[in-house]
Structure formats: C-alpha cells, structure tokens
Amino acid sequence: MASNPPKPIRVWLTLFAAPGPNPWKVVFLLEELGLNYEVKSFKFDDVKKKPFTDVNPNGRTPAIEDPNTDLTLWESGAIFQYLIETYDSGRDSGAVPGHRLSYVRFRERQLCNQWLHFQTSGQGPYYGQCGWFTHLHPEKYQPAIDRYANEIRRVLGVLEGVLAERPADAQWLVGGKMTFADMAFVPYNFRLSEILQQPWDEVWEGVPHVRAWHERMVALPSWKRSMAIRARLMDEQGLQWNGVPKGIETFTEYEQQIAAKDKKA
Incomplete structure (x- = not known):
C-alpha cells in the first residue's frame, strides 16, 4: 500500500467532540x-442518527471510511492499528518509510499493542x-471527581516508572523511537490542565519524564497541524472549549436544547 493513498480517507467527528481527545x-x-x-465534521445533535449510525451503529466518533481498501472502522484503537498495518507496513515506497512508527520484530509489535x-x-x-x-x-x-483524578495520577505514575527506566536519549514506550503507542497518549494528556483544573506546571509534578515525553510530541509539526484544524472547526461553529455552543452553560442544558429541537421537528 502506498504511503499516501490516492483517494482520501474520510474521518468522521462530531463538532461536540471537536475539542475532545479521541478524534484527534x-x-x-x-x-x-x-x-x-x-x-x-457534523453536529453532535446527529451523532445517534443516520447517516452516521450507518457508519458507526454505536453513534460515537471517530470513525473512518477508507475507499482505498473499502473498509469502514470505528473505535480509535482499532483505527490506529489499521492505519499502522496498512500504511506503515514497510511495503510502501513513498515519502514516509515503512515502519517509521512501528516495528517489524514480533516482540516490539506486541508491546506497542499492549x-x-x-x-x-x-x-x-x-x-x-x-x-x-x-x-x-x-x-x-x-x-467521583476525586476518584477519577486519583486514577489519572495512577496512570501517570505507571508511565513515569517505565519512562524513567529508559536510556536518557531514548525515552519512548517501546524501543528507541517514537511509535504509534506513544502518540496515542498525547490528546488526553494535552487536556490535563483543564481536566484536573490545575496550572500546567502542577499537573506534571512528580512525573518529569512523562512531561518531557509529552512535550517532545506536542512540538511535532503534525500535532500543530492537527490542533490548527481543531481550532478552525471550533471557530467556525462558535463553540466553547468543551464543544458546547456559546451561551449554554452545561452539557445537560445542551441535551435539553437538542431534545426540544427534535420534539418541535
């Protein structure tokens, strides 16, 4: 499979999820x-309706349609594995060399999936x-807030323990290079300050290796381009940081507005 498919892969995402991590x-x-x-991109109002439920019957984003392989997929983890297997497989001859974000060796492949x-x-x-x-x-x-905030700290602690044991010049999850496994963590960690309601420096207290690992990836041009797309979508739709339209205070209020609109229709 060529590194740049001739027909564009379609990525479905709701505008409510535009600031959310998984599509990104x-x-x-x-x-x-x-x-x-x-x-x-489409309105969150329509995420549980056709035509999107024909793409993903679970009514969640992201989902992709790849006309080059005639395959539709949903669940971000499954999409990750598909894109790597299909377009980072080592069979390509384009600008992106094969296995740049993955490995040929059996052991490393399994660890990336882990x-x-x-x-x-x-x-x-x-x-x-x-x-x-x-x-x-x-x-x-x-x-509930405390429980899940503590779980975030636990997850960060797991990552810190592993990264701290890596050589100083190769602090990645698997082997000595960045892989798709490292990249998967970026969008959620990018939102840590908002999620925990703490200043950026505070959210990284006690996990310096995780912070350095994260900041290497958000400095990538590919991440900056992704966030530019997100910012454009948010601006075009007049959405707040959480994806809720301006003038609406809570997601519950937004759901009530959607229900009232559907009832009127």
Whole structure:
C-alpha cells in the first residue's frame, strides 16, 4: 500500500467532540504518516442518527471510511492499528518509510499493542470520566471527581516508572523511537490542565519524564497541524472549549436544547 493513498480517507467527528481527545488521536496519526484524508465534521445533535449510525451503529466518533481498501472502522484503537498495518507496513515506497512508527520484530509489535490497549482502556476512560464529573455533570459530586483524578495520577505514575527506566536519549514506550503507542497518549494528556483544573506546571509534578515525553510530541509539526484544524472547526461553529455552543452553560442544558429541537421537528 502506498504511503499516501490516492483517494482520501474520510474521518468522521462530531463538532461536540471537536475539542475532545479521541478524534484527534486519529488526525494526529494521519498527519504524522502524511496520509491523504478529509474531515467530515457534523453536529453532535446527529451523532445517534443516520447517516452516521450507518457508519458507526454505536453513534460515537471517530470513525473512518477508507475507499482505498473499502473498509469502514470505528473505535480509535482499532483505527490506529489499521492505519499502522496498512500504511506503515514497510511495503510502501513513498515519502514516509515503512515502519517509521512501528516495528517489524514480533516482540516490539506486541508491546506497542499492549501500550495502545492501556491507553484505550486505562488512560482514556479515567481521563474522560474525570472531565465529565469536573465540567459537564449537572451537579458537582466530589467523590467521583476525586476518584477519577486519583486514577489519572495512577496512570501517570505507571508511565513515569517505565519512562524513567529508559536510556536518557531514548525515552519512548517501546524501543528507541517514537511509535504509534506513544502518540496515542498525547490528546488526553494535552487536556490535563483543564481536566484536573490545575496550572500546567502542577499537573506534571512528580512525573518529569512523562512531561518531557509529552512535550517532545506536542512540538511535532503534525500535532500543530492537527490542533490548527481543531481550532478552525471550533471557530467556525462558535463553540466553547468543551464543544458546547456559546451561551449554554452545561452539557445537560445542551441535551435539553437538542431534545426540544427534535420534539418541535
């Protein structure tokens, strides 16, 4: 498979999720691989409706449609593995060399998948729940906020322990180079200050190796391009940082507005 597919891969994302982490994992990887893609953004109001439920019956973003392989996929972890297997496989002859973000060797391939699964099952859910109870839940429930904030600290501690043991010039999760496994953690860690409601320097206290690892990746041109796309989408739709339209205070209020609109229609 060529490194730059002739037909663009379509990436579906809701505008409510435009500032959210999971779609931007996929965009980040597409940008870093230098692939041809297009963003199909649509209103959160329509995430549980056709035509999107024909793409993803679970009604969540991201999802992709790749006309070059006639494959539709949802779940960001599955999309990551697909893009790497298809477009970073070592069979390409384009500008991006094969296995730049992955490995040929069996052991390293399995370890990359291990860390990707930890991100999707460990980091993502805990960070997401902390963000929900901190910013979007209609009532402040401190025990839930504390529980998930503590889980974030635990996840960061796991990463810190592993990265601290790596050689100083090769502090990546697997081997001596950045892989898709490292990249998967970036969008959620990018939101740590907002999720924990702490200054940027404070969120990294006790995890200096994680901070250095994260900051190496957010300095990449591919990440900066991804965030420029996100900023444009947010600006075009007049959305607040959390994806809720300006003038609406909570996500519950937004849901009520959607329900009223649907009932009227």
